Amino acid sequence: MKYQELISKMTLEEKCYMLSGKDFWQTRTVKRLGIPGIFLADGPHGVRKQAGAADQLGLNASIPATCFPTAATMANSWDVDLAEEMSETLAEEMISQKVNILLGPGLNIKRSPLCGRNFEYFSEDPYLAGKMAASYVKGIQKKGVSSCPKHYAVNSQELRRMASDSVLDERTLREIYLTGFEIAVREGKPKAIMSAYNRVNGVYANESKHLLREILVDEWGFDGIVVSDWGGSNDHVAGVEAGAHLEMPTTGGDSDEELIAAVKSGMISEAVVDERVDELLSVIMQVYPATENETEFDVAEHHAMAQKAAEGSIVLLKNDKHILPLKSGAKVAVIGDFAKNPRYQGAGSSVVNCTKLESTMDIIKDFDLDVVGFSAGYDRMGKPDEALKKEAAELAKKADIVLLYIGLDELSESEGLDRMHMKLPKNQTVLLKELLKANKNIVVVLSGGAPVEMPWADHVPAIIHGYLSGQAGAAAMLKALTGQINPCGKLSESYPFHYEDTPAFHYFPSKERNAEYREGLYVGYRYYTTANIPVRYPFGYGLSYTAFKYTDLAVSNEKAEFTLTNTGSADGAEVAQLYVSMQNGKVFRPLRELKGFKKVFLKAGESRRVTIELDDKAFRYFDVKTNQWEIEGGDYQIQIGASSEDIRLTATVAIAGSGAKNPYDNDNLSCYYSGNIKEVTDASFEALLGHTIPDGKWNSDGSLDLNDAICQMYYAKSRIARLVWKIMTGIKNKSEAKGKPNLNVLFIYNMPFRGIAKMTGGAVSMDMVRGILDMVNGHFGKGFGKLVKGFFAARKTMKKAGRME
Template structure:
């Protein structure tokens, strides 16, 4: 151990005290030994260090920090160097604000378009997500602080995220949901990992020995710290055994006592605590020097970097009749609430208090475009407003081109809740239809963090997707529209024609006990390409104001090389994508998978030879019989393209394999071998799992326990609990009707779907587990006995507190 000399001086109680937070964001300090506490802060796309009382829900304002484009936006840049540069800026700002650990990046897969937190994640592809995350981590940690990659693992829905059991087969787990973490942890060398709230195949992730010990620490050799998501600790001792050092936030010493009792009873070896303490001390001291000196950063310089990042990430999706770039003399009508009040970031724990903000209206005026006026056109949060629509239509009728700013609002995409549909609000599509009746020259600019349906796309000539472009996104969008910047972003996720086309349509989200990943490895483009399913926009798609030509492909055992030419009239950036597909049918595979990519800048007419190397992930698959990565001996198709559907060059390569037993009985997995996984029968899914799937519904006859949610009070034996449930439902309805959707969402996230143990884990010790026992007695029908228990335990807690103070 690195800090054995210091650990040897510590009492059992002191070591245990380090294992949970001192408060909401700070770890425990030990003054006697000169061990400081460290500060952890949210910040996947900007620092959120709160200036007032701490909370995890974004209620209190944070210190000003640069709001960079969200991860869903940066993923469209496909630029690892850019990710690393943003990481450096984030790390610099974190150090300046005395933050030791920055809680990001988030790299969960976009299994389903409706996941409410998709704006905070990179992609549906693990290779792209992992490479970008590794860049972020290297940049953040170059400043001496720690990144904290999250949420480990298979946290792909927000509804019931603190208790849902994710049921997934081992191969899918390894190839799809862990590969991004593997790349980020090995190549980024992150100092911290955050475990997710959910269960994985029956056990909470931070207690899951297979995930935390066998894979993370065993196979990947991870030596850093694992921290729980806030309130995500279930059984503290089980978490310690799995190698979970830090529980956040603090519980006023209650879980520390659980650790001490477990060691004294022999349930837990003190050597396990010593190892956890050693890893945590390394995090404390390795980040301490970085925050020891306040380092100022240039607000203007970081704002410009945020703008440059947005420019590389904005995606041009349609440009019929070359309506873009705009001409200076164009008579332009600007319509849409988002042009005046930009939506540039997500909602929840990632909300950043920006240092500066741009809006499109101001930036357009500065660009010299001949605008004839602006109208908001619609009410931001979905309420119909015929008067606003009429005024917008009247303005559109006078213009040559209409810039129509549409998108999703801040309460539709938010942490803790999943979206209810893939559609834009009806009042926005009504406006688009009305504008189209008087003017067909429409350019839509979208502001949202995830995929949407676009049944209206035939009515627009131009489509620019800004995603959530950060505080400088307004100027970035204007520079794209005017041609000052040539768009180069490409989609990091597929846009299906309709939500019903998605492979997880029938199994998202899990509503009660569990969620079944029946589609297996076929998420995103892996499904659409394999089944030849038509999509709106394929993975990797994006237009430019120039064109590129691919030629002269050469394939060797170690790499591919080809020539790329800018065949258009202006300089531009092209994202080159390498896909590989196995031509054997012995093991079910996606038709092709992304295995390398690069971004190349070329002047008009310039040609460059591009080389992309194969790596250890190019040909591998996970064999569930040998329980390790293998290579199937076969011929492989090598595809080079501008998107997953736009393959420009194709070659063949024979690859020698590891010649191991085949993992599957083909006759028992017909849907998986065909790729038609949209509606997998239970027996076939269970054959893939190798075990019975748990019953996905609540047992309504059982008494409610620690890991049941407040939503389940509708089935409680106690009348008071059932009344509380009905009151919650009524209050939610009332808040929505009153236009307080943000507050309604907050209630759903922090109350309705909260497990009972969250009352103890998230209240900083105000409610302890003994008091929670009393609450559960009331819920389960012993009301007065429960009240007495709560009162008694509250008095005992107060006495213990007074004793400690004396």
């Protein structure tokens, strides 16, 4: 151990208390031994260091920081160099605010478009997500502080996120849900990683030896620390045993004392605790020095970086008759509340208190446009407003072109809740129909962090998408609209015609305890291309103000080379994508899978020879029989394209296999061989899993346990508990009906009972929660006695915790 001498001087209590937070955001210090504490803060796209009362949902104010584009936005850039450059800037702000570990980026796979937190995640594709995440990690850690990729792993829904069990086969786990993390760890080498709230195949992620030791450490060589998501530690002792290092936030000594007792009883070896403390100290000593000195960052320079990142991520979806870019002096009407009050980030723990926020109407005067007026057009929260609609229609008649700013509002996408549908707010689509009667030349400027249905897309000549572009997104978009920059983003996720077309439609979100990943490998474009399901806009799609030609493909086992030519009259950048396909293999797989990409800038008329390497992930599959990566021998197509459905060049390469036998019984897995996974039977899913489907139903006797969610109290045996549930549900429903979901209520509503002990800083101990549960389960006297006894014990523990410095 690196710090064995220092650890030998620590008491058992000091060591155990080190493995849990000092407060909401900080680790513990040991002053007598000179062990410093470090600060962790939210911030996948900007530092969110709260100045006052701490809360996990971002409801309380934080110190001003630059709000960069969200991960969903940056993934559309497909630009790993831009991501690394932006992250270096992010690290400078960490240092100025004395933040040692930034909790991000988020790289969970976008299994369903409805996950409320998709705006924080990169892609439906693990290769793209992993490459972007690795760049974030590299950029942040260049400055001596640390990134903390999250949420490891298979965290794809917000509904009951702390109480759900993600049930999936090992191959899907490895190929889809872990590959992004693997790339981030192997290439970025983060010093921290955050475990997810949920169970994975019956075991909480924070106490899964399979995830935390066998894969993360033994296979990938991770040498950092595992931090629990806030309140995500279920059994602290089991977590430490499995490889978790830091339980956050503090439980006021409650779980620390559990760990001490476990060591004394022999339940866990002190040597294991010493190992975790040594690994934690190693990271603390690496990241602490960077924040010792006072520094400041250049606000204007960082704002410019935010704009540069936004510019590189804009996606042009439609441009009939080259209506864009707008001509000099074009007579435009600007319609849409988002043009005045921009939608630029998500809601929840990633909310950044930005240093400067630009809106379109504040800066459009700086562009060569003849603006005839502005109208909000619609109520932001979705309420019908005939006066606003009529005003907007009258304004549209006065212009040659309408710039219509629409999209998802802040509370459509938020930590703590999933979307109910893929539609835009109805009042926005009603407005669009009305405007088309007044003026056909409508350029739709979209905002939002996830796909939406677009039944109106065929009726407008142009659509351009900025996603959630951060505090400088307004200027970036206006530069794209006026041709000062050429849009060069490509979609990092598919846009289906209808939500019903999505592969997880029948399986998302969880029903009771189990989130069953019956679609297997067929996530996003892997499903649409294999099952031949048409989509509105495919993965990897994006237009430009110029055109690109692909020619002269040459391939080998190690790389693909081709010539890319800008055949248009404007300079621009193209994202060339490499897909691998094996169409006659014995092992089932999607029709094509992304295995490489490169963003190339070319001047008008310029040609360049482009090389995309084929790495160790190009031909592999995870074999559930040999329990390792294998390669099926045979002929593979190397496909070079402008999107997952726009393949321009194809060549064949023969690959030697590793010799493993087909691990599957084809007869029971026909749906997975065809890709038609919309109605997977229990028998087929069990054949994929290799075992029976675990029982995911809530307790049949009506009892509730520590890991049941508070929202389940509707069937509690206690009349008082059912009344509490009714009141909470009423508050939740009323707030949602108003278009303003109550995030605090939602967080509590979906939280398991154990979360009460994990998120109250020791004010409520686990013993007190057990008393509450007895009361909920109809044993009021017994439970009340436990509650009172636990209360006084918790006060003593909190006093001891306060002295542990």
